[in-house]
Amino acid sequence: MQNIVHQNENNANSQRTLNAQRVRLNNVCKKVHDTLMKGERLSGANFHAKVGALEYRRRFKDLIDKGYPIQAEENSKTGLKEWFYPIEFINNIANF
16 A cells, blocks of 8 residues: 555644654554455544544545545434445455
């Protein structure tokens, strides 16, 4: 998987932190992608347990910005927002 994490922050301090954490953040993006490719759904409540990280919103945005078709919807039972890949995307990649 190529470099997924965004390149630029809006201030010098944040940019230094991003640069120092880039490898770790890319690994988080890969874990998110791998989890979604299994057909699992991620939410703020289960993200840490399934992926091992806390900063989920920015990682979803990083993947979306690179063209990954992450979708989100509210779970009618829990009321939580869940992120997932459409089954068609998973099947197309699996059959590639």
